[in-house]
Amino acid sequence: MPSVQGRPAWDDSETRRSYAAYLLGALRWFGGGLAGLALAAGLSAYAVLVLERAGVGVFIVAAVILGVIGVVTGAGGLLRARRFRRTLQRAPWQRATLRVAGAHLRLVFTASDDIDAGEGAEGSPSVDVALMTTSRWRVRTVVGHRDGEVAVCRYEEAGFILTAEGMNNLYGLRPLTRDVGRYRP
Numbered sequence: 001m002p003s004v005q006g007r008p009a010w011d012d013s014e015t016r017r018s019y020a021a022y023l024l025g026a027l028r029w030f031g032g033g034l035a036g037l038a039l040a041a042g043l044s045a046y047a048v049l050v051l052e053r054a055g056v057g058v059f060i061v062a063a064v065i066l067g068v069i070g071v072v073t074g075a076g077g078l079l080r081a082r083r084f085r086r087t088l089q090r091a092p093w094q095r096a097t098l099r100v101a102g103a104h105l106r107l108v109f110t111a112s113d114d115i116d117a118g119e120g121a122e123g124s125p126s127v128d129v130a131l132m133t134t135s136r137w138r139v140r141t142v143v144g145h146r147d148g149e150v151a152v153c154r155y156e157e158a159g160f161i162l163t164a165e166g167m168n169n170l171y172g173l174r175p176l177t178r179d180v181g182r183y184r185p
Helices: 013-051 057-090 136-143
Strands: 094-101 104-109 125-131 149-155 159-163 171-175
Touching: 013 057, 013 159, 057 149, 057 159, 094 136, 104 149, 125 136, 125 159, 136 171, 149 171
Parallel strands: none
Antiparallel strands: 094 104, 094 149, 104 125, 125 171, 149 159, 159 171
């Protein structure tokens, strides 16, 4: 677990390793998207010059669509990684307990942490959040830390960055608005 002594989160070597893993994932998406677009361009040239077949068009369109998805996803990840780094270089980690109920999460902070949030079930400050990802393996990793202690860093006044021991990655969280009558964890 990253240290939480009021120092910037970036000072911790585990934080830098987690950041590197996050950045590498974004670069993989971006590179895969570029490879898909290059494949589409090469395949279209090959189809026109050599094959003279219309049936190859389906594969070209699929490669273009997948390439664009990869580039957009990778570019978004790279932008988030840049923002995450800025945030981690100036804000400290805070400890919280992670509660999970379906797609929603609740971060329950210790009473000493300075979080402007509502009161949790135990009387300590809490924030209802949702993951900024829909990737199944990333969601499973976070849910695997249910009722466990996590490290959270305030993310540019709009959300949080989450990590925990064994995660070896960073996860973006966005706060949820309170809906009257709707169950939250």
